[in-house]
Amino acid sequence: MIVLMLVIAPSFASAHASNSEGYSLIEVKNTGIAYQLQLDAVELSHAIGFQVDEEANAVPERLQSITSANKVPIEEYLNTHIRMYVDSLPIEGTITEIGMETINEKLFTILSISYALTKAPENLIVQYDAIFEESDPSHANMAKVIMGGKQQEFIFTYEVRELNIGEMSAFTKIKQFFVLGLKHIFTGYDHILFVISLLIGAMKVRHILSLVTAFTIAHSMTLALATLEFVQLPGKFVESAIALSIVYVALKNIFNPDSKHAPWIAFAFGLIHGFGFAGILSELHLGKSHLATALISFNVGIEAGQLLIVSLVFPILLYLSKNFARINKWVTPSISTAVLLFGFAWFIERAF
Structure with missing residues (x-):
C-alpha cells in the first residue's frame, strides 16, 4: 500500500479530507514500468461509467467483482487519461491485477499496471488527467516515482497534471x-x-x-x-x-x-x-x-x-x-x- 499522504502532504490531507484522493507508485526498471495506482472505488466507477449499488459499496468483495468485470473499459480509460511518454514516445499499459483496500475508511481500487520497455529510459513524462473532468475537479493524486535509483514525490491536481523526470541525451x-x-x-x-x-x-x-x-x-x-x-x-x-x-x-x-x-x-x-x-x-x-x-x-x-x-x-x-x-x-x-x-x-x- 502506498501511504504517500503521510510522507509528502500531511497538511494537504487535513485540508482536503472530504475530496477524492489517489495514490501512485511508479517504479521504472530496465525492462518495464510497474505502476501501482490506488483510486477511490466509487469515483473510479463514476469516471468510467459503470454502476455500483449501495450493497456493493458496502461489501469489498462485491465491489471488486463489479470492478474486475469492467477491466477492459478501465484499461482504455487509464491509457487515455494517464499518459506515459518514455523518451518522448507514448507507451500504453496493461492492467495485471485488480484489488480492493480500505484506506481512511474509504474503499480504494488497487490497480497494478505494467508497461513494457526495451531499455531503461532517460526521460519519463506522466500526464495525469484521471477523475478531474468526469467525477471530481478537487481530486488529487499523491505520486512517488522511483527511477534511476532516485525517488521523487509529486502531487497531481486539477491545475498541475504533468510530471517530467530526467532528460534525453x-x-x-x-x-x-x-x-x-x-x-x-x-x-x-x-x-x-x-x-x-x-x-x-x-x-x-x-x-x-x-x-x-x-x-x-x-x-x-x-x-x-x-x-x-x-x-x-x-x-x-x-x-x-x-x-x-x-x-x-x-x-x-x-x-x-x-x-x-x-x-x-x-x-x-x-x-x-x-x-x-x-x-x-x-x-x-x-x-x-x-x-x-x-x-x-x-x-x-x-x-x-x-x-x-x-x-x-x-x-x-x-x-x-x-x-x-x-x-x-x-x-x-x-x-x-x-x-x-x-x-x-x-x-x-x-x-x-
Missing part, C-alpha cells in the same frame, strides 16, 4: 525520431502510393530528382509550420486531401500516360502531405528543448525512407518501360487503377 533524441520518421513513411501507405504514382512515366533521373526535391521541400515546410503550430489545419481535411492527391495523380497516369508529372504538382501536393506527416508529432508530448531536434531528425528519417522507396521502385519501372513496352502498356494502367481505387476508398472513409 542528444543522441537518443536523434535516434528515436529518425527511426520514428522511417516507420512513419513505411507504414504510411497513402504517402508511398503517392510517391510511386509520381514515378510512373518518369524516364530520367533528372526528372525524378526534380519531383522528389519539390515534394521534399514542400512537405518539409508544412511539417515545420504545423509542428511549430504556426499553421494548423483540421486533420479530417488534411487526410481527405491526401487521398484526393492520390486520386488525381492516378487519374493522370491512366488518361494521360505520356504526360510527365510537373515538379509544381509534386510541390503543391507535398504541402498537403507535410501536414499529414506533422500529425504524429502533434500527438507526442514534445517540450521546447526537444522540438528542434525531434523535427529535424523525424524529417530526415522520412527523407531516408522516401529515398529508399524511390531507389527500389524507380529502377523497376524504368526497366519495364524500356524492355517490356507491350507489357508496360497494360501494367501501368493496371497499377494506376489499383492506386486510384485505394485513393478513392481512403477519401470516402476520411471525408464522410
Whole structure:
C-alpha cells in the first residue's frame, strides 16, 4: 500500500479530507514500468461509467467483482487519461491485477499496471488527467516515482497534471525520431502510393530528382509550420486531401500516360502531405528543448525512407518501360487503377 499522504502532504490531507484522493507508485526498471495506482472505488466507477449499488459499496468483495468485470473499459480509460511518454514516445499499459483496500475508511481500487520497455529510459513524462473532468475537479493524486535509483514525490491536481523526470541525451533524441520518421513513411501507405504514382512515366533521373526535391521541400515546410503550430489545419481535411492527391495523380497516369508529372504538382501536393506527416508529432508530448531536434531528425528519417522507396521502385519501372513496352502498356494502367481505387476508398472513409 502506498501511504504517500503521510510522507509528502500531511497538511494537504487535513485540508482536503472530504475530496477524492489517489495514490501512485511508479517504479521504472530496465525492462518495464510497474505502476501501482490506488483510486477511490466509487469515483473510479463514476469516471468510467459503470454502476455500483449501495450493497456493493458496502461489501469489498462485491465491489471488486463489479470492478474486475469492467477491466477492459478501465484499461482504455487509464491509457487515455494517464499518459506515459518514455523518451518522448507514448507507451500504453496493461492492467495485471485488480484489488480492493480500505484506506481512511474509504474503499480504494488497487490497480497494478505494467508497461513494457526495451531499455531503461532517460526521460519519463506522466500526464495525469484521471477523475478531474468526469467525477471530481478537487481530486488529487499523491505520486512517488522511483527511477534511476532516485525517488521523487509529486502531487497531481486539477491545475498541475504533468510530471517530467530526467532528460534525453542528444543522441537518443536523434535516434528515436529518425527511426520514428522511417516507420512513419513505411507504414504510411497513402504517402508511398503517392510517391510511386509520381514515378510512373518518369524516364530520367533528372526528372525524378526534380519531383522528389519539390515534394521534399514542400512537405518539409508544412511539417515545420504545423509542428511549430504556426499553421494548423483540421486533420479530417488534411487526410481527405491526401487521398484526393492520390486520386488525381492516378487519374493522370491512366488518361494521360505520356504526360510527365510537373515538379509544381509534386510541390503543391507535398504541402498537403507535410501536414499529414506533422500529425504524429502533434500527438507526442514534445517540450521546447526537444522540438528542434525531434523535427529535424523525424524529417530526415522520412527523407531516408522516401529515398529508399524511390531507389527500389524507380529502377523497376524504368526497366519495364524500356524492355517490356507491350507489357508496360497494360501494367501501368493496371497499377494506376489499383492506386486510384485505394485513393478513392481512403477519401470516402476520411471525408464522410
